Amino acid sequence: MTLAASFRRMRESSIASSQRRWIRAPRSKPSGAGFAGTTIAMRCASVLALCALLAVPAHAAEGVPTEQDRATQSRATAIAEQLRCLVCQNQTIADSNAELAVDLRRQVREQIAAGRTDREIIDFMTARYGDFVLYRPPFKARDRGDHARAPDP
Amino acid sequence: MNRKLLIPLALFVALVGFLLVGLGLNPREVPSPLVGKPAPDFKLAQLHQPERMLGPTDLKGQVWLLNVWASWCVSCRVEHPLLVELSKSKVVPLVGLNYKDKPNEGLAWLAQHGNPYEVSVVDRDGRVGIDWGVYGVPETFVVDKAGTIRYKHIGPVDAAALEKKILPLVRELQKS
Numbered sequence: 515m516t517l518a519a520s521f522r523r524m525r526e527s528s529i530a531s532s533q534r535r536w537i538r539a540p541r542s543k544p545s546g547a548g549f550a551g552t553t554i555a556m557r558c559a560s561v562l563a564l565c566a567l568l569a570v571p572a573h574a575a576e577g578v579p580t581e582q583d584r585a586t587q588s589r590a591t592a593i594a595e596q597l598r599c600l601v602c603q604n605q606t607i608a609d610s611n612a613e614l615a616v617d618l619r620r621q622v623r624e625q626i627a628a629g630r631t632d633r634e635i636i637d638f639m640t641a642r643y644g645d646f647v648l649y650r651p652p653f654k655a656r657d658r659g660d661h662a663r664a665p666d667p
Numbered sequence: 668m669n670r671k672l673l674i675p676l677a678l679f680v681a682l683v684g685f686l687l688v689g690l691g692l693n694p695r696e697v698p699s700p701l702v703g704k705p706a707p708d709f710k711l712a713q714l715h716q717p718e719r720m721l722g723p724t725d726l727k728g729q730v731w732l733l734n735v736w737a738s739w740c741v742s743c744r745v746e747h748p749l750l751v752e753l754s755k756s757k758v759v760p761l762v763g764l765n766y767k768d769k770p771n772e773g774l775a776w777l778a779q780h781g782n783p784y785e786v787s788v789v790d791r792d793g794r795v796g797i798d799w800g801v802y803g804v805p806e807t808f809v810v811d812k813a814g815t816i817r818y819k820h821i822g823p824v825d826a827a828a829l830e831k832k833i834l835p836l837v838r839e840l841q842k843s
Contacts, residue, residue, distance in 0.1 A: 600697060600802035613767070614802055617793050642800040644700040 590623050593635055597622075598649045606649050699800050699819040706733075706810050707798040711788035714765050714773055721762075721788050723814055730840045731760045732833070733808040734784070734824075735796065737768040738776035740804040746823035747780050753829065754783035759837045763787030766796050766804055809833060811840045 594608035599615040607615040607622075618639070625635045636648070645651045701707070710722045734750065736743045754761055763784035765773045770789055777787070790796055799808065800819075809818040818836055820828055 614793075617797060621797060641700060642797060643802065644698060644800075646697045 586623070586626050589626055589632065590619065593622050593626075593632055594619050596636065596649055597639055598647050600643060600647065696821050697802065699816075701800050701816050702819055704816060706808070706814050706816050707795070709788075709790075709795040709798065711764075711790060711795060714763070714770060714777075714787040714789050717770070717789070721786055723810065726760075726762065726810070727814050728812055729760065730812055730837055731762055731785075731810050732837075733762050733764055733799075733810060735764045735766050735799075735801050735804050735806045736787075737766045737804050738772040739768065740766075742823045743805045744780065746805055746825070747783070749824055749826060749829060750783040751781045754785075758834065759841075760785040764795065764799075764801075765789050766801065767791070767793045807833070809836055809840070812843070 591608055595606050597607045597618065599605045599607045599610035599612055599618075601612040601614050602610050605615075607618045609615075621638070622635055625638065630638075639647045706723045708723055710720045713719045713721055750761060753759070761784050763786070765787050767790065770791075773787070773789070777784075788795075793801075799806075803821065805823055807820040807824055808816050811817050817840060818833065820833065824833065
């Protein structure tokens with residue numbers, strides 16, 4: 515049997531079983547294949563309508579992302595991609611879900627919101643964690659081979 | 668012997684030398700840029716008396732240790748008996764930074780394992796930890812009388828680190 519044919523059979527058998535389930539359900543109206551089909555369609559429509567009703571207020575509460583939010587998000591990601599997760603070392607804090615990485619991403623977002631420049635945020639991190647926090651550390655003559663120790667990706 | 672063969676041999680020996688040195692290094696130990704810099708300021712609530720605050724400025728004029736700990740931290744249990752012993756000797760005040768911990772769990776942990784800390788302060792969301800460049804627990808800092816960080820120990824403090832590094836430095840700083 516070809517793959518397509520087997521898929522078709524699977525689909526047909528699943529439709530058949532779903533119709534069986536609908537037909538067997540106790541109904542006040544006379545049952546039949548046509549009736550089962552409309553019930554499914556009606557149910558789907560009502561579920562979709564309910565979803566739409568539920569979705570609207572939730573969306574309104576969150577707010578539609580503005581251009582500015584998107585810019586902030588892409589800046590935050592760009593900065594996070596330059597910073598090494600010190601717990602996992604071979605990942606950036608953008609990739610890592612270690613708790614410290616999550617905290618540092620929060621710091622980045624907060625500092626963007628506070629109007630700091632990318633340079634200031636990177637400097638904030640290196641002042642605390644050293645050049646090692648930079649995923650691509652700058653080469654400096656005074657290095658004592660610290661970066662050579664770090665496993666590079 | 669063929670002199671040409673000596674060149675790859677010398678290169679090989681040099682390579683082995685580098686690799687041997689590399690074996691002895693620990694990539695997990697990231698040197699702190701804060702050593703030699705003023706201790707980052709904070710004002711945090713005390714674990715046992717949440718209505719009272721404490722910060723590095725309150726500790727000026729004495730040499731003190733800041734130990735970052737948490738009840739969820741497994742390696743903290745390794746160093747804990749040593750810290751309890753150190754606190755009994757009264758050589759140097761030990762301040763605890765209860766890092767990203769629930770205060771009731773921190774208190775229960777100290778009640779169970781003993782409390783070596785003069786005072787512990789609560790860093791609930793880890794912000795002070797970030798200011799101090801903490802990237803793992805436990806970590807231990809030596810702060811001098813002027814409030815400058817003089818040393819950072821990463822990972823659990825063991826007897827060798829305490830006897831050979833931390834205590835000699837503390838005694839030297841206490842004299843000055």
